[in-house]
Amino acid sequence: MQIWHLHSEQPLRWEHWRDQSALYQIASGETHFLNPLGVAILMQLEFNSADLNQLCNHIAMEFDCLIDDDLRSQIATSLTRFDELGLIRCQYDAELAT
Amino acid sequence: MIKSPAHHARTLLINAVRFPETLPQLTITDWNLLLRIARSKRLLGRLYADLEQLKLLETIPPAAAAQLQAAHNLVQHRHTVLTWELNRILWALNELNVPIIALKGTAYIIAKLPPAAGRFFADLDILVPIARIAEVEQKLTEKGWLKTQLNPYDDRYYRLWMHEIPPLRHRERESEIDIHHALLPRTSYYGTKLDTLALFNESYAINESRVYVLSPHDMVLHALVHLLLEGDPKEGLRLRDLIDIADLICCFESNSDFWENLIRRAQQFQLGRLLYYGLRYSQHLFAIKIPPSVLKFVAQSAPNTVILWLMDWLMPLALLPEHPDHPQRIAALARWLLYLRAHWLRMPPLLLIRHLSYKSWLRIRGIRQHIEIKPQDLKQL
Amino acid sequence: MNVSDLTLIELRQRLATTGLCFGCGLFRIRLHTPVASIATLLHDLYAHYPVYSEQGIDDYRIKLDWTSWSRRWIRPIVRFTADSPAPFTDIPIARALPTLEWGTNWCIATRAHHLLMLHAAVVERHGRGLILPALPGYGKSTLCAALTHSHWRLFSDEFGLVNPEDSMLIPIPRLISLKNQSIDVIRAFAPSAHLGPSFHGTHKGTVAHVRPPFNSIARMNEPAKPYWIIFPRWQANAPLTLEPIPKDRAFMLLATNAFNYEVLGELAFGAVSTIVKNCDSYSLVYSDLQQAVRTIDELVCSAHD
Structure with missing residues (x-):
């Protein structure tokens, strides 16, 4: 199972508004605009590393919705994109054990 | 004795680099001149870094401090961009398990070496073993990097004769990455001796990651190659490249085996002559200390007296700034002659025709000589 | 002198x-x-x-x-x-x-990378700054010239200079460059405006320059705190509309339209956040310059009272 972590130890710099949030990533110097789903995923990872199932549970609770394939795939897509942007990184259970 | 304007300009810049602690004593007129020369030599960021370290920024005229601050902000931005691009390359190549050496600027930044301070770096250069380069290029293109579009002839020429592949650029980011498999083109006299695998054998890892930097001695030799073989016809030899060498030597000389290794490698790679020149002019211009035994050794690679006399005359002319209001024809000639020399050593005449197409490739790459001023250009900077 | x-x-x-x-x-x-x-x-x-x-x-x-x-x-x-x-x-x-x-x-x-450079016109009144960011051709310079000749102090028609440390607006009162029909529009709107000759056949068509009023230059060392952001857009025959725009959108427009947002990194992020936080943001569509200036004046007066 893949465990997702925030990419760097440097704290993320947030600016929250009603519909969107902006995130300044110190390591890359990039500013990202995120929708509430993206914000919820990253803030959860900021709080604690998690795998896809844990994230789904958390998001379903926060947005008060059911965990279905659609939600899972949305979260999975966001994670892939965040990984590409270097906001998060993944580690496998096996790696953690060694 | 009345000193010439050129002499004054040279002294001003060299003293600023060597003795930044004296900068607060400069007159306004000298500051005005120094900022112009340092800008033309791309050393403003360096002055900022030195003054910041000495906590002297508050003591210089605010107008000068503002210009240095602007240069510093630009330099910091470049450092962030380059280290981040490297970070993303490592991410993309994670599964490949291929060793990568970061070269030049990026190496100085990640290894936290003195030349990084305040230095503006344009490109990201990495070195990869030639056997793995196709894999690396393939993986990067899968993960979002784009190849430079070249016609098949140019592309083939490039891959056949150059020491790097056509640069890649990430589809969402601006920076270009140059992936080298050697430090010099195969066409170069020196290129055939500079063995990439030997460089890998003595490189060392940064923060236990897969990114390496050259060993101290190889790093100095590479900086010398960069200074003496990769000039620019207008700018001549770059003073900041010589400063890099002086900085590196000052930083590494306390390693007990540094000089010994440097000499061994210079012999192995047949770079004795370059090392001779590098040490000679670092000593002449920046008064760096070199052990007598090393001087004695490199003296074996010295050119004959006529050539040496000529180089002693040309090198300072080409390296040091001119007074911007009093340009000298002779300095322009010196810069051009040394550029020709560097070119000659990089590329034997038989290849000149092919080289022309390399030049045209540079044009494709978008190095425009002239742009028209339009208001909308402001937004495209 | x-x-x-x-x-x-x-x-x-x-x-x-x-x-x-x-x-x-x-x-x-x-x-x-x-x-x-x-x-x-x-x-x-x-x-x-x-x-x-x-x-x-x-x-x-x-x-x-x-x-x-x-x-x-x-x-x-x-x-x-x-x-x-x-x-x-x-x-x-x-x-x-x-x-x-x-x-x-x-x-x-x-x-000028020691400062954050927004691509915007800036004017000031009662010590409060108004930022007019715009894409070229949206009538930013025309509106700026009109405001400059109606009790507003000119900061700039091109560079919204911001001190990244404290997010204050810094004046740089250069000539206002007007294009094509804007030249006659301003001549009619403000007969007191001092215009230079018209230059024909530039990339932008005909261009003429408005000299910054004496007061704008005499007070060019007085910064101001940003108070409003108005994204203006001139559209032929359009009825005037002034609509608040959400802060996230204002942030995005301001940041992506700046000259050196990326260069200043975290400083720029902080400065734009502060500006957006402290400002009311609007989008203004107009065809009649008089009406646009009057609307902006009313907005400002209601805030001032």
Whole structure:
């Protein structure tokens, strides 16, 4: 199972508004605009590393919705994109054990 | 004795680099001149870094401090961009398990070496073993990097004769990455001796990651190659490249085996002559200390007296700034002659025709000589 | 001493020898040119700028020179340079002034990285700053010129300079460059506006410059706190609409439209956040300039009371 972590130890710099949030990533110097789903995923990872199932549970609770394939795939897509942007990184259970 | 304007300009810049602690004593007129020369030599960021370290920024005229601050902000931005691009390359190549050496600027930044301070770096250069380069290029293109579009002839020429592949650029980011498999083109006299695998054998890892930097001695030799073989016809030899060498030597000389290794490698790679020149002019211009035994050794690679006399005359002319209001024809000639020399050593005449197409490739790459001023250009900077 | 205190002959002499050193906002500019016709134009359009002594630290050294001795007489061509040869094409003498203005802007945009440079016009009233960001062609300069001649103080029609440390707006009252029909619109709107000659056939069509009012230059060292952001858009025959826009959108528009947001990194993120937090943001669509200025005045007065 893949465990997702925030990419760097440097704290993320947030600016929250009603519909969107902006995130300044110190390591890359990039500013990202995120929708509430993206914000919820990253803030959860900021709080604690998690795998896809844990994230789904958390998001379903926060947005008060059911965990279905659609939600899972949305979260999975966001994670892939965040990984590409270097906001998060993944580690496998096996790696953690060694 | 009345000193010439050129002499004054040279002294001003060299003293600023060597003795930044004296900068607060400069007159306004000298500051005005120094900022112009340092800008033309791309050393403003360096002055900022030195003054910041000495906590002297508050003591210089605010107008000068503002210009240095602007240069510093630009330099910091470049450092962030380059280290981040490297970070993303490592991410993309994670599964490949291929060793990568970061070269030049990026190496100085990640290894936290003195030349990084305040230095503006344009490109990201990495070195990869030639056997793995196709894999690396393939993986990067899968993960979002784009190849430079070249016609098949140019592309083939490039891959056949150059020491790097056509640069890649990430589809969402601006920076270009140059992936080298050697430090010099195969066409170069020196290129055939500079063995990439030997460089890998003595490189060392940064923060236990897969990114390496050259060993101290190889790093100095590479900086010398960069200074003496990769000039620019207008700018001549770059003073900041010589400063890099002086900085590196000052930083590494306390390693007990540094000089010994440097000499061994210079012999192995047949770079004795370059090392001779590098040490000679670092000593002449920046008064760096070199052990007598090393001087004695490199003296074996010295050119004959006529050539040496000529180089002693040309090198300072080409390296040091001119007074911007009093340009000298002779300095322009010196810069051009040394550029020709560097070119000659990089590329034997038989290849000149092919080289022309390399030049045209540079044009494709978008190095425009002239742009028209339009208001909308402001937004495209 | 201001430029207008020099005689034309004195000004020409300075321009041709040591250079005219003058102040524009924070910057000290040294301008060299042997071209006499430029001196005549500058004597009029640069009249209010303070002349500085020859000794000082120049922020920009700008030169407009003949390309060669012969091109001075036959179809005269001039070249813009700044410090070192600048990568600009040469231009016929008839379009020298617009090029001088654009070239100077180019220098500022490429070098003033100690400040955050928004791509926006900025004006001030009662100590409160109004930022007018816009894409080119949306009527930002026209509206800026109109406000500048209706009780507002000009900060800039091109550069919204921001001190990244405290997010204060910094004036840089350069000439306002008007294009095509805007020229007559401003002549009609503000007969008191001081306009230079029209230059035809530039990349932007016909261009004319408005001289910043004396007051804007006399007070060019007084910064202001940003209070409003209005994204203006001129649209033929459109009824006037003024609508609040959400802060996230204002942030995105301001940041993506700045000259050097990326360069300043975290400082810029902080500065734009602060500006957006402290400002009310609106989008303004208008066709009638009088009505647009009146609407902005009402907005401001309601805030002021």
